[in-house]
Amino acid sequence: MDYTATQSGFRQQPNMRLRNTSVDGPEGSQLFEDTSGPAAGSQTGYSNQPAGPQAAGFPAQSILSDPMSNLAMAYGSSLASQGREMVDKNLDRFIPISKLKYYFAVDTLYVGKKLGLLVFPYMHENWEVCYQQDTPVAPRFDVNAPDLYIPAMGFITYVLVAGLALGTQNKFSPELLGVQASSALVWLIMEVLAVLLSLYLVTVNTDLTTIDLLAFSGYKYVGMIIGVVAGLLFGRLAYYLSLLWCCVAIFVFMIRTLRLKLLSEAAAEGRLVRGTRNQLRMYLTMSIAAAQPIFMYWLTYHLIR
Amino acid sequence: VGLRAEEEVASMAFTLYSLIQTAILCTNAVAVLHEERFLSKIGWGVDQGVGGFGDDPGVKAQILNLIRSVRTVMRVPLIIVNSASIVLLLLFG
Numbered sequence: 001m002d003y004t005a006t007q008s009g010f011r012q013q014p015n016m017r018l019r020n021t022s023v024d025g026p027e028g029s030q031l032f033e034d035t036s037g038p039a040a041g042s043q044t045g046y047s048n049q050p051a052g053p054q055a056a057g058f059p060a061q062s063i064l065s066d067p068m069s070n071l072a073m074a075y076g077s078s079l080a081s082q083g084r085e086m087v088d089k090n091l092d093r094f095i096p097i098s099k100l101k102y103y104f105a106v107d108t109l110y111v112g113k114k115l116g117l118l119v120f121p122y123m124h125e126n127w128e129v130c131y132q133q134d135t136p137v138a139p140r141f142d143v144n145a146p147d148l149y150i151p152a153m154g155f156i157t158y159v160l161v162a163g164l165a166l167g168t169q170n171k172f173s174p175e176l177l178g179v180q181a182s183s184a185l186v187w188l189i190m191e192v193l194a195v196l197l198s199l200y201l202v203t204v205n206t207d208l209t210t211i212d213l214l215a216f217s218g219y220k221y222v223g224m225i226i227g228v229v230a231g232l233l234f235g236r237l238a239y240y241l242s243l244l245w246c247c248v249a250i251f252v253f254m255i256r257t258l259r260l261k262l263l264s265e266a267a268a269e270g271r272l273v274r275g276t277r278n279q280l281r282m283y284l285t286m287s288i289a290a291a292q293p294i295f296m297y298w299l300t301y302h303l304i305r
Numbered sequence: 306v307g308l309r310a311e312e313e314v315a316s317m318a319f320t321l322y323s324l325i326q327t328a329i330l331c332t333n334a335v336a337v338l339h340e341e342r343f344l345s346k347i348g349w350g351v352d353q354g355v356g357g358f359g360d361d362p363g364v365k366a367q368i369l370n371l372i373r374s375v376r377t378v379m380r381v382p383l384i385i386v387n388s389a390s391i392v393l394l395l396l397f398g
Contacts, residue, residue: 179320186319201367280364 103148103211105138113143114150118222119246121253127260144257148211151218158184158221158299161228165303168232184299191217191295195288199262202280206261216254220292223250224300231304239304247293254289329386335375336383344372 091097117124130142139147159181166172166180192213199206223246231239263281344350349369 182321183319186321186324189324200371201364203367 099209099211100148102136102138103146103215105140106147106149107140110140110143110147111150114147115222117143118150118219118253119226119249121249121256124256127256129260146212146215148215148218151215151221154218154221154225155181155184155188157225158228161225161232162300162303165228165232169305187295187299188214188217191291198284198287202277202284204262204281204284208261216257217292219253220250220296223247224296227296228300228303236304243296243300247296250292250296251289254292255285258285258288326390329383329390332375332379332383333387335372336379338372338376340376 127144129144130137136142136145139145139149159177162180163172163177166176192210195213195217196210199208223243226246227239227243230242262285263278338344340351349365349372351369351373
């Protein structure tokens with residue numbers, strides 16, 4: 001009996017491994033994405049499994065030889081998968097997941113080039129976004145496309161660096177991390193709303209989406225982090241110098257990027273075009289770009305004393 | 306140096322709740338503007354906005370449009386949200 005059990009156990013093992021590589025042992029309790037077949041379920045003597053994903057794949061010596069707990073576990077995992085389907089379906093209505101995925105399609109080379117562009121935008125020549133049959137190319141292939149990876153990582157890093165900076169001043173407490181995070185988030189939301197409002201008022205026909213604006217507003221966190229880290233390492237003078245450099249760099253970066261999106265084609269090429277509407281657009285571009293250094297200073301000056 | 310840490314950060318600290326409060330107060334302020342008694346008197350009435358047709362409505366027309374649409378659309382939701390926040394304030398201070 002022992003030999004037959006182990007023999008069938010060995011026969012089941014490769015199947016289990018093929019389908020469910022995340023299981024590290026037969027005793028692991030798996031509640032999600034259990035794709036192993038009804039193989040070892042028969043070993044526990046429980047043949048009428050429910051139709052959902054089964055808590056199978058256990059050898060006969062499993063602790064779940066009790067049929068009731070087996071049934072409960074199978075029911076629970078089917079409930080979990082149903083709940084997950086429902087959440088996925090409803091979440092896609094509120095937050096466009098597929099559109100968000102575009103903004104995270106980055107690779108290391110893009111991130112490196114973009115960071116270099118944020119700090120030193122003076123040598124870059126072509127600021128236009130490449131298109132591919134009316135849809136923008138993924139950021140992986142075009143360094144000018146906005147992405148959400150750098151802003152998201154920058155925000156998190158900013159909160160951590162702010163905690164570090166407050167710690168060097170002996171002012172740190174864990175609640176302050178939450179306060180910093182929420183206040184920076186609130187400023188970001190207010191800035192995006194203000195830009196949206198002003199874009200509406202000036203009736204600019206642009207293909208800038210809200211997520212694009214969120215991405216552009218999030219790029220200033222890179223400069224803030226550089227400034228704060230320089231201030232922590234080398235003192236206040238280094239903080240002011242690096243912040244100044246990053247402010248100017250972000251200013252130029254924003255102007256060169258937004259110029260192509262907001263202004264009409266003639267004005268974007270640098271020719272002077274008269275008319276109040278173009279003037280308004282120019283002012284709008286300048287004020288969006290000028291708001292970035294102001295925010296950068298406002299959100300970091302209390303960190304370096 | 307004189308302030309404690311929490312006070313210092315709290316001087317510019319916003320929570321998400323304060324953002325919601327700001328939004329409610331601003332929307333209230335826009336919804337309270339009366340058409341006859343106030344907006345027409347200062348030349349911001351409904352009939353005074355739509356001047357330029359074509360592709361250039363102008364900033365003033367956009368603002369008037371915005372005010373009018375906020376007053377129309379947000380009236381009922383604002384009643385609900387204000388009542389909810391009053392109840393919450395009474396209960397939780």
